[in-house]
Amino acid sequence: MSVSFSEQVRILWKVAIHAVIWGVWTARNQWIFEGKSVDFRSVLSLVWRAVSEANRLEIGCMRNCMDDLLILRRFGLQGRPSKAPVIKSVVWSPPAPGWIKVNTDGAALGSPGVGGCGGIFRNCRAFVKGCFAIPLGQVFAFEAELLAASLAINFAWKYGWHRIWLESDSSYVVQLLSSRSEMVPWRVRQAWQRCIFQISHMDFQVSHIFREGNQVADTLSKHALELQADSWWFFAPLFCSSLVGNDCMGWESFRFS
Numbered sequence: 001m002s003v004s005f006s007e008q009v010r011i012l013w014k015v016a017i018h019a020v021i022w023g024v025w026t027a028r029n030q031w032i033f034e035g036k037s038v039d040f041r042s043v044l045s046l047v048w049r050a051v052s053e054a055n056r057l058e059i060g061c062m063r064n065c066m067d068d069l070l071i072l073r074r075f076g077l078q079g080r081p082s083k084a085p086v087i088k089s090v091v092w093s094p095p096a097p098g099w100i101k102v103n104t105d106g107a108a109l110g111s112p113g114v115g116g117c118g119g120i121f122r123n124c125r126a127f128v129k130g131c132f133a134i135p136l137g138q139v140f141a142f143e144a145e146l147l148a149a150s151l152a153i154n155f156a157w158k159y160g161w162h163r164i165w166l167e168s169d170s171s172y173v174v175q176l177l178s179s180r181s182e183m184v185p186w187r188v189r190q191a192w193q194r195c196i197f198q199i200s201h202m203d204f205q206v207s208h209i210f211r212e213g214n215q216v217a218d219t220l221s222k223h224a225l226e227l228q229a230d231s232w233w234f235f236a237p238l239f240c241s242s243l244v245g246n247d248c249m250g251w252e253s254f255r256f257s
Contacts, residue, residue: 006068007060008080012051019050051075085256090213092247097124101165102152103209104173105217106136106144107225115139116227117148118220120236121161126248130155131233131240133224139187145170146188148221149177150195155232156202163203169214177206212253216243 005013023043030036055077062068062079072079095101100121108115115136121129134151136144149168156164168174176184176192177199184192211218219240224231236244 006063008062009068009071011060012054012075012077015054016047016051019047023047052077088210088255088257090210090253090255091250092209092213094122094124094126095165099124099163099165100129100156100161101167102156103167103214103217104148104152105169105214105221106141106148107221108139108141108144109225112138112140114225115144116221116224117144117151118217118224119148119152120216120220120244121156128236128244129161130159131220131237132231133220133227134230135224135227142170142172143185143188144221145173146184146192149173150188150191153195153198157198166204166206167209167214169209169211171208174206174208210255212255215253216240216247219243
C-alpha cells in the first residue's frame with residue numbers, strides 16, 4: 001500500500017480497513033452477547049462515515065493521475081491535487097574583499113548516532129584558505145551542527161582570520177549566533193561559550209543558506225563520519241574539489257519545495 005498508493009488514498013484505505021474490523025467486531029459482540037442480528041448496512045454506513053470524516057481532516061494529497069481520481073470518485077470524495085513544486089535557484093556567493101567566508105555542516109547517522117562535522121574557508125576570490133572534517137562520536141544532528149560552527153570559529157581564531165562570515169544550512173545555528181545565545185545542550189555548552197566569546201572579538205556575520213548551496217560543507221561532514229582522527233587541509237581535498245570548482249564558477253543548484 002505504501003508503494004502503490006498516494007498519501008491521501010493510502011490514509012483513506014487504512015481508515016476503511018480499521019472501520020471494517022471495528023464494525024465486524026462490534027456486530028459480532030452484539031450478536032453473541034446481546035442476541036442482536038447483524039445489520040450489514042450499519043457496518044457499511046460506519047465505514048463510509050469514517051472514511052468521509054478522515055478525508056475532511058485534509059491529510060495528504062492525491063497523485064495527479066486517473067488512478068487516484070477514480071478511486072476517490074468511487075468513495076465519493078473530493079481529491080486534493082498535489083501542488084506544483086516551487087523551484088528556487090541557490091548559488092554560493094563569495095565574501096567581500098578582506099573577509100573570509102566559512103560554510104559549515106554537521107551530520108549524524110541516527111538520533112543520536114555516529115556524527116561528524118566539516119567546514120570550508122574561502123576568500124573573496126573563492127580561493128580555499130582551509131577545510132576541516134572532524135569525527136564527533138555519538139551526537140544528535142543538531143549538536144553536530146553546533147559543533148561545526150564552534151569549531152569553524154575556533155579555527156578562524158587560531159589562524160588569525162578575524163573578519164569572518166559564517167554560513168550554515170541550519171536555521172537553529174544561525175538564530176543562536178545572531179542572538180549570541182548560550183542556550184544550548186550542556187554537552188556542547190563549553191565549546192559554544194568559547195565560540196560566543198571569540199566572535200565577540202571579531203568582525204562577524206552569519207547567514208543561512210539552503211543545503212543545495214552548501215554542498216562542499218555537507219560533503220566534508222559526511223567524510224568525517226568515516227574518519228578516526230581530525231583532518232585539516234589548506235586546499236580543497238580531491239573528494240570535494242569538483243564542488244568547490246562549481247561554487248567558484250557560480251554554478252546554480254536548484255531547490256524544490
